[in-house]
Amino acid sequence: xxxxxxxxxxxxxxxxxxxxxxxxxxxxxxxxxxxxxxxxxxxxxxxxxxxxxxxxxxxxxxxxxxxxxxxxxxxxxxxxxxxxxxxxxxxxxxxxxxxxxxxxxxxxxxxxxxxxxxxxxxxxxxxxxxxxxxxxxxxxxxxxxxxxxxxxxxxxxxxxxxxxxxxxxxxxxxxxxxxxxxxxxxxxxxxxxxxxxxxxxxxxxxxxxxxxxxxxxxxxxxxxxxxxxxxxxxxxxxxxxxxxxxxxxxxxxxxxxxxxxxxxxxxxxxxxxxxxxxxxxxxxxxxxxxxxxxxxxxxxxxxxxxxxxxxxxxxxxxxxxxxxxxxxxxxxxxxxxxxxx
Amino acid sequence: xxxxxxxxxxxxxxxxxxxxxxxxxxxxxxxxxxxxxxxxxxxxxxxxxxxxxxxxxxxxxxxxxxxxxxxxxxxxxxxxxxxxxxxxxxxxxxxxxxxxxxxxxxxxxxxxxxxxxxxxxxxxxxxxxxxxxxxxxxxxxxxxxxxxxxxxxxxxxxxxxxxxxxxxxxxxxxxxxxxxxxxxxxxxxxxxxxxxxxxxxxxxxxxxxxxxxxxxxxxxxxxxxxxxxxxxxxxxxxxxxxxxxxxxxxxxxxxxxxxxxxxxxxxxxxxxxxxxxxxxxxxxxxxxxxxxxxxxxxxxxxxxxxxxxxxxxxxxxxxxxxxxxxxxxxxxxxxxxxxxxxxxxxxxxxxxxxxxxxxxxxxxxxxxxxxxxxxxxxxxxxxxxxxxxxxxxxxxxxxxxxxxxxxxxxxxxxxxxxxxxxxxxxxxxxxxxxxxxxxxxxxxxxxxxxxx
Numbered sequence: 001x002x003x004x005x006x007x008x009x010x011x012x013x014x015x016x017x018x019x020x021x022x023x024x025x026x027x028x029x030x031x032x033x034x035x036x037x038x039x040x041x042x043x044x045x046x047x048x049x050x051x052x053x054x055x056x057x058x059x060x061x062x063x064x065x066x067x068x069x070x071x072x073x074x075x076x077x078x079x080x081x082x083x084x085x086x087x088x089x090x091x092x093x094x095x096x097x098x099x100x101x102x103x104x105x106x107x108x109x110x111x112x113x114x115x116x117x118x119x120x121x122x123x124x125x126x127x128x129x130x131x132x133x134x135x136x137x138x139x140x141x142x143x144x145x146x147x148x149x150x151x152x153x154x155x156x157x158x159x160x161x162x163x164x165x166x167x168x169x170x171x172x173x174x175x176x177x178x179x180x181x182x183x184x185x186x187x188x189x190x191x192x193x194x195x196x197x198x199x200x201x202x203x204x205x206x207x208x209x210x211x212x213x214x215x216x217x218x219x220x221x222x223x224x225x226x227x228x229x230x231x232x233x234x235x236x237x238x239x240x241x242x243x244x245x246x247x248x249x250x251x252x253x254x255x256x257x258x259x260x261x262x263x264x265x266x267x268x269x270x271x272x273x274x275x276x277x278x279x280x281x282x283x284x285x286x287x288x289x290x291x292x293x294x295x296x297x298x299x300x301x302x303x304x305x306x307x308x309x310x311x312x313x314x315x316x317x318x319x320x321x322x323x324x325x326x327x328x329x330x331x332x333x334x335x336x337x338x339x340x341x
Numbered sequence: 342x343x344x345x346x347x348x349x350x351x352x353x354x355x356x357x358x359x360x361x362x363x364x365x366x367x368x369x370x371x372x373x374x375x376x377x378x379x380x381x382x383x384x385x386x387x388x389x390x391x392x393x394x395x396x397x398x399x400x401x402x403x404x405x406x407x408x409x410x411x412x413x414x415x416x417x418x419x420x421x422x423x424x425x426x427x428x429x430x431x432x433x434x435x436x437x438x439x440x441x442x443x444x445x446x447x448x449x450x451x452x453x454x455x456x457x458x459x460x461x462x463x464x465x466x467x468x469x470x471x472x473x474x475x476x477x478x479x480x481x482x483x484x485x486x487x488x489x490x491x492x493x494x495x496x497x498x499x500x501x502x503x504x505x506x507x508x509x510x511x512x513x514x515x516x517x518x519x520x521x522x523x524x525x526x527x528x529x530x531x532x533x534x535x536x537x538x539x540x541x542x543x544x545x546x547x548x549x550x551x552x553x554x555x556x557x558x559x560x561x562x563x564x565x566x567x568x569x570x571x572x573x574x575x576x577x578x579x580x581x582x583x584x585x586x587x588x589x590x591x592x593x594x595x596x597x598x599x600x601x602x603x604x605x606x607x608x609x610x611x612x613x614x615x616x617x618x619x620x621x622x623x624x625x626x627x628x629x630x631x632x633x634x635x636x637x638x639x640x641x642x643x644x645x646x647x648x649x650x651x652x653x654x655x656x657x658x659x660x661x662x663x664x665x666x667x668x669x670x671x672x673x674x675x676x677x678x679x680x681x682x683x684x685x686x687x688x689x690x691x692x693x694x695x696x697x698x699x700x701x702x703x704x705x706x707x708x709x710x711x712x713x714x715x716x717x718x719x720x721x722x723x724x725x726x727x728x729x730x731x732x733x734x735x736x737x738x739x740x741x742x743x744x745x746x747x748x749x750x751x752x753x754x755x756x757x758x759x760x761x762x763x764x765x766x767x768x769x770x771x772x773x774x775x776x777x778x779x780x781x782x783x784x785x786x787x788x789x790x791x792x793x
Contacts, residue, residue, distance in 0.1 A: 052452035055407055059448050063440030065414055070437040073429020073507075080418025080425070081739035087415055088750040092757055095408040099761060102404035106768050148503075149741050300430040301500070301509040308434055315441035322449050329453060329460055337459060 020060035029177015031124020082150025097123030132169025136162030362406030368537015370474035424737030439483035447476030541565035543705035
């Protein structure tokens with residue numbers, strides 16, 4: 001494996017999507033847990049825990065999509081037109097949860113808040129599920145013809161393996177969101193969230209174990225590279241240790257470290273995914289050798305990749321710097337005030 | 342309906358709905374910078390109250406703008422996959438740059454702008470407000486660069502890769518500074534400033550009419566009317582520059598704007614009217630020679646007519662004409678309204694002239710209508726091209742997407758957007774009725790501490 005520009009962009013797009021999963025993951029997870037409490041005050045605290053950061057988190061998806069468009073336009077075109085209805089459902093879900101956060105606390109009436117709470121929660125769960133289903137399809141491979149076009153239908157995307165990846169994603173984000181919530185809250189809600197976190201860890205571990213077995217049995221190409229290069233198994237090991245570390249940190253009262261472990265778990269999962277799919281971006285089940293979209297046949301010209309790399313080198317450090325400072329400004333437990341949701 | 346028509350309707354409708362919000366974010370962003378800047382400079386807490394009130398409105402428009410903006414980004418891939426393959430190398434770069442340079446900046450500092458009032462110092466908060474405003478403007482820069490490349494492509498060449506032709510960048514700066522990008526950016530940003538300023542003017546005029554929050558309303562009007570007048574005047578300049586650019590770069594589009602079939606020297610400018618497409622002439626009031634002057638700074642210069650272009654290369658004439666003239670008409674009306682309002686405000690008699698206050702209340706619709714019509718004129722006038730002179734609109738469609746699927750998404754999103762719009766208007770009205778919060782006259786938290 002040598003590091004040409006195409007590989008660099010494979011990694012950068014991966015970093016953007018991993019960043020998205022790690023950051024928007026926790027606010028989607030908070031959304032999935034939102035209806036578990038019935039008290040208005042607690043729901044508000046949960047919303048305000050993600051209040052200042054959720055739309056910044058969503059920008060990672062927008063930028064990831066933009067980077068995919070610019071660096072690998074063929075992948076962008078094939079996947080987005082092929083997953084047409086699924087993507088519009090995802091968009092609808094994302095819109096509902098976004099505006100629900102903004103609208104919810106603007107009126108005091110119970111029916112108003114309840115309606116938007118449901119919209120927020122269902123939107124969050126559906127978004128997580130669909131993102132997982134999309135990822136599952138990419139892992140399993142999709143039918144791609146010799147023109148590089150998607151040759152399936154909406155319903156051919158909803159097969160058991162991708163659906164199960166979707167469920168696992170919901171579980172993962174619930175776990176991640178609950179741990180974030182534990183870190184940001186205090187009192188009774190804090191204890192509730194800790195209970196949900198423990199339950200969602202169990203839910204996630206069951207899903208992840210099953211998914212691992214299913215992948216090894218039915219999707220052999222998704223473990224090929226780790227089989228060939230045993231050193232890469234350390235990533236899988238790191239993933240398992242990170243998950244195991246979460247209850248341990250909870251036990252010692254280190255909520256922040258538990259959250260970092262959860263972040264590590266997500267990043268290592270994405271890394272495993274990327275390591276095995278490389279150098280393909282979309283695996284064609286009809287003709288893996290000829291029709292798969294890889295980092296070369298789907299990419300933009302070297303000139304563009306170089307220009308984009310310069311843009312990324314200027315932009316990303318600045319983005320990281322102020323993202324970190326904004327998380328720093330809003331550190332600590334949530335306190336409701338006049339400007340809160 | 343066929344998949345092409347449905348895809349065009351869907352893209353047009355979702356873009357039009359989306360574009361109700363970004364101009365407000367850009368314009369209100371600028372207004373917030375002025376309001377908060379005035380507060381820090383003068384120490385007058387009325388400006389603090391203003392900034393807080395308009396921040397709440399800003400948050401509302403921003404949320405819907407972001408949510409509907411993601412749809413736009415995805416639609417290039419879902420409905421226009423062939424286009425995406427063809428231009429991804431060029432167009433995608435501008436879009437990715439928008440994400441990295443604009444959206445992160447905007448959304449990151451928005452957190453401080455909305456929720457950081459009590460957490461950071463005055464200077465830090467003001468800095469965040471400026472960054473949000475800057476981010477909003479950056480997003481305009483990159484999306485206009487991308488769109489202008491579709492109008493006047495530059496800095497690229499066509500290469501065959503894997504048996505398919507596509508556009509690839511040869512010179513990034515030529516792409517960014519393509520022949521129309523800067524003048525169109527100027528025009529778009531002025532329109533956005535108008536949208537923000539007239540919203541402030543409209544709400545303040547309403548308070549004066551209802552004799553509520555009068556001190557707040559007068560202070561808001563001072564900022565609002567000034568920006569509205571300056572932006573409206575600048576808009577006339579930028580409109581003129583843009584029109585000259587269209588004459589130079591897209592002559593078929595200019596001919597459609599004016600319904601001009603024969604190449605004419607002394608070409609007349611239609612003040613109002615419509616196009617009689619069958620007889621190839623314009624019915625209405627015309628000012629002789631004025632079009633030649635506007636397009637080429639010379640009353641006798643010939644202006645290219647539609648007959649110079651093959652019928653399959655002409656844009657729809659009537660629609661281009663009406664959108665363009667509608668935009669220009671509203672633009673001039675806005676100058677007059679802003680000037681009148683400003684004049685009587687300076688004289689101190691504005692609150693007595695209820696007729697003018699009513700006009701100011703409704704003036705908020707003006708920039709929105711003009712912005713929408715301007716975009717429709719620009720995009721309809723670009724037809725039949727998706728990328729002017731390079732790629733035709735039908736060639737950009739997704740190969741695998743069926744009409745019934747597009748119809749499904751179109752119905753779904755029509756429903757969602759109507760719902761969003763209704764809730765937006767309801768909440769906006771709610772905020773306006775509620776008015777500024779008197780508690781905001783006293784800055785709290787770290788902001789309460791005087792600057793050292």
